[in-house]
C-alpha cells in the first residue's frame with residue numbers, strides 16, 4: 054500500500070501538528086548522536102484512524118527532519134492486548150500498514166492484562182509498560198500517542214462530571230516523560246479525513262462505539278447535544294479551560310515545591326512538615342505540600358479525601374490521633390506533622 058497522499062487540508066494539518074514534536078526530538082538526538090538506537094521516535098499504533106493518521110504523518114515528516122547530520126528515524130509499536138478475538142490479526146494488519154508507510158522498526162508486543170484498576174485501567178497499564186519497554190529496546194527518545202482535541206475535551210467533561218480538581222481537569226499533558234501527544238490540537242474529524250484522503254483503511258474498534266462506556270456516551274451523545282444547544286466550539290472551549298487550569302496548576306506546583314524545601318525536614322523515620330508553615334499557606338498550597346511529602350518520601354499518590362484527612366490535623370486540630378494512609382502514618386507532635394512508615398510507628 055504505497056502512500057500517495059493528496060495534500061488536502063486535513064493531510065496538511067496533521068503533518069503540521071507533528072513537526073514541533075519531531076523537531077524537539079531531533080534536537081535531543083543531535084545532542085547525543087552516538088547513543089545506540091534503532092529508532093528516534095516510536096508511534097504507538099492501534100490501527101485506529103487517529104494513530105494511523107499520526108503514523109502516516111510521522112512517516113512523511115521524520116525523514117525531512119534533521120537530527121544533526123542525519124534524518125530522524127521513526128518506528129512504530131503495536132500492542133496486542135489479547136482481549137478480543139482476532140486481536141493478533143488486528144495487530145499484525147496495523148504493523149503491515151506501518152511497514153508499508155516506511156516506518157522501521159515496527160514492533161508487535163503481546164501483553165498480559167491483569168485485573169488491577171478495572172479492565173480499562175489494567176489494559177492501559179499493560180499498554181504503557183509495553184510501549185516504554187519498546188522505547189528502551191530501540192533507544193527511542195519519544196513515544197507518540199494519537200490523542201486528539203476531542204479525546205481531551207471528553208477527558209475534561211468526564212472530570213467535571215466526577216467533580217475532579219484541577220489535576221484531572223487539565224486533561225492529558227502534551228508531553229509527560231517519554232510520552233508525547235502531538236495531535237492534542239487536532240480534531241478527530243481531521244484525522245479521519247486524513248485517512249480517507251490518503252486511502253488508509255483504518256480499523257474501527259467496536260469498543261469505541263459501545264455505549265456501556267461513559268466516554269462513548271460523552272462522545273456520541275453529550276458533546277453533540279452541548280454543541281446543538283450551546284453552539285459549536287464546545288470541544289475547543291473545554292480544551293481552553295483545561296489549558297488555563299494547567300498553567301495555574303503548574304504555578305501552584307512550583308510554589309509548593311519551593312515551600313517544601315523550607316518547611317520539610319527529612320529524618321530516618323520519614324519526613325516532617327512544620328504545622329505553623331502549613332497553617333500560613335492557603336488551602337491549595339497546603340494540600341500540595343502534604344501530597345508532595347507523601348509522594349516524594351513514600352511514592353504514594355493521595356486522593357483528595359486522604360489529603361483533606363491529613364490537612365485536618367492542621368485546620369481542625371483538637372488533639373485527635375494519627376491519620377492512617379496505606380503504609381504511612383501521619384501524626385502531629387509538638388507543632389510538627391510527622392509522616393512515618395506505618396511499620397516504624399508500630400514498633401515504637
Ligand SMILES: Nc1ncnc2c1ncn2[C@@H]1O[C@H](COP(=O)(O)OP(=O)(O)OP(=O)(O)O)[C@@H](O)[C@H]1O
Nearest residue numbers: 097098099101102103104130131132197198199200
Ligand atoms: N493497541 C495499541 N497499540 C499501540 N498503541 C495504542 C494501542 N491502543 C492505543 N494506543 C495509543 O494510545 C492512543 C490512545 O488510545 P485510545 O484507546 O484512547 O484511543 P483509540 O481510540 O485507540 O485511538 P485510535 O483511533 O488511534 O485507535 C492511541 O491513539 C494510540 O496512539
